[in-house]
Amino acid sequence: MQLSYLSEPSVLYNLQYRYSQDMIYTKAGPVLVAVNPFKKVALYGNEYIKAYRNKTMDSPHVYAIADSALREMKRDEVNQSIIISGESGAGKTETAKIAMQYLASLGGGSGIEYEILQTNPILEAFGNAKTLRNDNSSRFGKLIEIHFSTTGRICGAMIQTFLLEKSRVVQCAVGERSYHIFYQLCAGAPTTLREKLNLKKVDEYKYLKQSCCYSIAGVDDAEMFHAVTEAMNIVHISKEDQDNVFAMVSAVLWLGDVSFTIIDNENHVEITVEEAAETVSRLLGCSIEDLNLVLSKRHMKVNNENIVQKLTLTQATDTRDALAKALYASLFEWLVEQINKSLSVGKRRTGRSISILDIYGFESFDKNSFEQFCINYANERLQQHFNRHLFKLEQEEYVEDGIDWAKVEFEDNQDCLNLFEKKPLGLLSLLDEESTFPNATDLTFANKLKQHLDTNSCFRGERGKAFTVRHYAGEVAYDTSGFLEKNRDLLHMDSIQFLAKCKLSIPQTFASKMLAQSDNLESVPYRPSVADSQKLSVAMKFKGQLFQLMQRLESTTPHFIRCIKPNNLQLPAIYGQELVLQQLKCCGVLEVVRISRSGYPTRMTHQKFARRMVFFFLRMLRLKIHLVFRLQFFINSTFCLRCIKLATQSCSSELVRLATLRILGIVLYMVF
Numbered sequence: 128m129q130l131s132y133l134s135e136p137s138v139l140y141n142l143q144y145r146y147s148q149d150m151i152y153t154k155a156g157p158v159l160v161a162v163n164p165f166k167k168v169a170l171y172g173n174e175y176i177k178a179y180r181n182k183t184m185d186s187p188h189v190y191a192i193a194d195s196a197l198r199e200m201k202r203d204e205v206n207q208s209i210i211i212s213g214e215s216g217a218g219k220t221e222t223a224k225i226a227m228q229y230l231a232s233l234g235g236g237s238g239i240e241y242e243i244l245q246t247n248p249i250l251e252a253f254g255n256a257k258t259l260r261n262d263n264s265s266r267f268g269k270l271i272e273i274h275f276s277t278t279g280r281i282c283g284a285m286i287q288t289f290l291l292e293k294s295r296v297v298q299c300a301v302g303e304r305s306y307h308i309f310y311q312l313c314a315g316a317p318t319t320l321r322e323k324l325n326l327k328k329v330d331e332y333k334y335l336k337q338s339c340c341y342s343i344a345g346v347d348d349a350e351m352f353h354a355v356t357e358a359m360n361i362v363h364i365s366k367e368d369q370d371n372v373f374a375m376v377s378a379v380l381w382l383g384d385v386s387f388t389i390i391d392n393e394n395h396v397e398i399t400v401e402e403a404a405e406t407v408s409r410l411l412g413c414s415i416e417d418l419n420l421v422l423s424k425r426h427m428k429v430n431n432e433n434i435v436q437k438l439t440l441t442q443a444t445d446t447r448d449a450l451a452k453a454l455y456a457s458l459f460e461w462l463v464e465q466i467n468k469s470l471s472v473g474k475r476r477t478g479r480s481i482s483i484l485d486i487y488g489f490e491s492f493d494k495n496s497f498e499q500f501c502i503n504y505a506n507e508r509l510q511q512h513f514n515r516h517l518f519k520l521e522q523e524e525y526v527e528d529g530i531d532w533a534k535v536e537f538e539d540n541q542d543c544l545n546l547f548e549k550k551p552l553g554l555l556s557l558l559d560e561e562s563t564f565p566n567a568t569d570l571t572f573a574n575k576l577k578q579h580l581d582t583n584s585c586f587r588g589e590r591g592k593a594f595t596v597r598h599y600a601g602e603v604a605y606d607t608s609g610f611l612e613k614n615r616d617l618l619h620m621d622s623i624q625f626l627a628k629c630k631l632s633i634p635q636t637f638a639s640k641m642l643a644q645s646d647n648l649e650s651v652p653y654r655p656s657v658a659d660s661q662k663l664s665v666a667m668k669f670k671g672q673l674f675q676l677m678q679r680l681e682s683t684t685p686h687f688i689r690c691i692k693p694n695n696l697q698l699p700a701i702y703g704q705e706l707v708l709q710q711l712k713c714c715g716v717l718e719v720v721r722i723s724r725s726g727y728p729t730r731m732t733h734q735k736f737a738r739r740m741v742f743f744f745l746r747m748l749r750l751k752i753h754l755v756f757r758l759q760f761f762i763n764s765t766f767c768l769r770c771i772k773l774a775t776q777s778c779s780s781e782l783v784r785l786a787t788l789r790i791l792g793i794v795l796y797m798v799f
Contacts, residue, residue: 135708138717143702146693152187155716156723157517159192159688162707163218166699171225176232189222192686193229196481199684201279208482208683212509213690214600214710215488216261216697220251222690223271223485230273230481233280239470240281243273245358246466252311252355253459254288256295257304259492262343262697266292266306267459268486268505270676274472275479283472289486289505289676290669291459292498293452294613296379299338300494306455307351309335310342312376315352320370324377325406334383334451362469364462371633375458378410382451385422387443395437397423412630421625422447446619453618454626457637482683484509484676488690489600489713497613500605501669503598504547504555508673510540510599510714516685517719537718540599546585548670554580554596559664562614569607576607600713614664689714 138155142162145153149168153160170188178184179194196207209226211219224247231240250269258264268289276282299305313329320326329341342348359369384403387396398404398419408418422443425436438446489506490499518537547554557579561572569592577588587595592607618641627638691710694701711717 135711135717138711138720139704139708142691142707143704146702147700150186152189154187155689156719157687158716158719159187159189159686160691160711160716161189161213161218161222161688162691162693163216163221164699165693165697171228173232176229179229180232189225189688190229192688193226193481196684196686197230197233197279200275200479200481203684204479206480206482206683207686208484208680209686209688210484210509210512210680211688211690212486212506212513212714213488214260214692215258215264215490216695217488217690217692217710219485219488219690220255220263220265222688223269223483226483226688227271227273230281239283242362242469243271243281243284245361246271246286246470248351248354248358249362249462249466250286250288252308252351253306253462254291256292256299256306257340257343259300259302260490260695262346263307265485265487266295268484270482270484270486270679272480272482275481284470285467285472286463286470287676288459288463289672290501290665291456293456293616294498294609296452296455297334297383297448300492301338302340303338304340304343305335305338307348308355308376309380310348311352311355312373313348315349316373320373323370324374324410325381325402326377332380332383334380362466364465364469368465368633371631372458372462374410374631375454375633378407379451379455381406381410382447382454385418385447387423387440389440393437394439395423396440396443398443410631411626411634413625413628417625417628421450421621424621425619426621446622449618450622450625453622453641454634454637457640458633460640461633461636482679484680489598491601491603495603495605496608497610497665499603500554500610501666503596503600503603505669505673507540507544507547507599508677511544512677512680512685513687513715514539517687517715518722521722535718535722537715537722538599538713542583543585543596543598546580546583546596552579554586555666555670558610558614559667562611562664567611569610572610573607601709614666616665689716 142153142160145151146162146164149164149170151162151164151168151170153162175184175188176190179188179190185191192209196209199205200207209223211222211226213219224244227244227247231244234240251263251265254265254267254269255263256266270287270289272285272287273281274283274285295305304310309332310329312324313326316324316326329335335341356369359372364372381403385407386399386401386403388399389396398415400415400419404415404418408415411418423438425438425442425446427434427436486505486509487502490502492499514537518535518539522534545553550556551560554576557575558572561567561575564571573588573592573594576586576594580586580594581588585597587597589595589604593604594607595602595604623638623641626634627642629635629638691707693707694703695706
């Protein structure tokens with residue numbers, strides 16, 4: 128459907144009409160708009176893949192975007208990227224899987240394409256969770272880089288992940304769930320594994336029962352567990368390693384059940400030796416004594432003197448939870464490493480790749496904490512990348528070329544990015560600075576923000592520990608409670624050394640990696656000694672990761688997919704016009720259509736144009752030579768036919784005449 132008049136009502140009506148017909152994809156200029164159907168639609172599979180590959184179908188589709196990326200990669204010899212964005216629950220992860228499905232259909236000759244697809248069940252199990260807005264919310268960012276051989280076949284892949292939400296392991300809101308794998312393991316583990324890990328029901332674990340949510344409508348956790356183990360087999364994670372993985376998952380759950388006994392009037396504690404402590408020590412391969420030592424005492428160096436500090440109940444609980452978070456995060460990283468080994472790029476690599484970015488969507492809840500702060504910062508960065516390629520560079524190019532051009536205004540989010548990134552008085556810098564002060568609190572951090580940023584148009588101070596940021600997608604109020612602790616994310620050296628002493632190989636591996644990241648350990652007076660790598664705050668690490676991601680994306684030709692959530696109920700056939708319009712405005716879809724209509728549909732560099740023209744002229748030259756040859760052939764053929772006629776007329780014998788015709792025919796064939 129082509130709109131003759133562009134307006135908000137016409138765009139909304141077009142999207143709603145197509146949505147009602149299960150046509151969930153619409154092109155808005157160069158951008159694909161994908162409206163989440165919240166149900167299965169008959170738009171996928173081998174027949175559709177074949178149709179888009181053979182160009183017998185050209186309606187808007189993720190397959191068409193993936194096919195375009197592939198063709199441009201081959202034609203221009205430039206790496207491509209498919210950047211999928213949208214709010215939480217808009218369907219980004221499913222869209223990424225559909226794009227991967229199309230590319231994997233090309234085959235790789237060694238089954239590598241099937242392995243790539245099977246990474247999804249594993250990463251979703253360990254990195255996705257049910258939130259209030261999305262039953263399968265990605266709680267980490269993911270960039271999958273698919274590499275191709277000289278023949279255009281997949282020859283390998285590499286996955287990079289960003290900022291797993293570790294706090295969800297030990298705490299999640301009412302109505303939400305922790306990571307899927309906890310529930311899948313408890314529901315689907317066979318009897319032998321269940322007994323080995325001493326598994327309980329999900330509602331018996333402290334970490335899981337605090338949210339009062341144990342299942343997802345329409346999802347069979349036991350069935351999903353079998354899908355995860357099958358996927359692990361396909362990506363060559365051995366049975367022994369799988370058992371170790373599930374032992375770590377169980378150990379994390381049991382850690383949450385470890386309780387403490389107060390031993391003196393100063394609230395100092397020791398662990399209570401019962402089922403939880405015994406199970407954790409067995410699963411990790413450590414002694415009860417070592418577990419008690421790491422959770423109830425702390426070794427410190429103050430003024431070059433080694434001291435042992437007894438922990439209070441609050442300190443011991445925090446230490447236990449920090450260990451659980453570190454265990455799970457290390458396990459997630461280890462799994463990604465094993466997957467990357469399985470998908471390693473072979474010798475047929477050309478250096479050309481297509482990257483698919485699936486990163487957490489913009490979030491705004493009743494209470495927004497450090498996690499939403501980081502997630503929304505990442506989305507601001509992606510929105511800037513979108514603006515740069517579809518608005519800034521486009522219009523700058525027209526101005527440079529002297530083209531008569533009516534400038535299209537768009538919502539530039541540079542001011543909001545400056546609010547986050549400016550030094551020394553940006554949100555990230557101030558958070559990093561406050562995190563280094565031993566006596567700083569979440570309230571002092573909030574007050575510092577209000578003191579330095581109240582004049583910024585994108586910032587507004589609120590009462591107590593709260594502040595509001597005006598994002599490209601709307602205002603979000605943040606509560607700074609827990610900001611400093613989550614940003615520091617300190618794991619004491621005692622905990623790392625405890626893991627190193629465990630008898631099982633996998634916790635030892637985790638400890639080795641933590642220690643390897645710290646070249647020199649420094650002791651800071653009146654602060655617990657931690658690895659150097661941990662002294663770089665979470666926010667600054669994430670900022671560095673985002674910077675590297677943007678550099679990588681800038682070196683590619685981008686293809687944008689904007690996912691739209693039609694309703695907040697996650698139900699099919701419900702289309703909220705105001706909700707959809709808000710998303711269209713925030714992500715700049717209307718402006719994209721305007722700039723595409725006002726501009727020129729085809730553009731290329733002078734070098735690319737010259738290269739194309741060389742091929743065109745060579746082709747025309749070959750065609751011209753062919754035409755000349757055909758003309759010469761016609762002239763020569765006419766002459767020879769005349770010769771044949773004269774020869775046959777001059778021959779008196781019928782036999783001689785036939786022989787002459789045969790000889791001249793052979794000569795004519797050999798010459799032409």
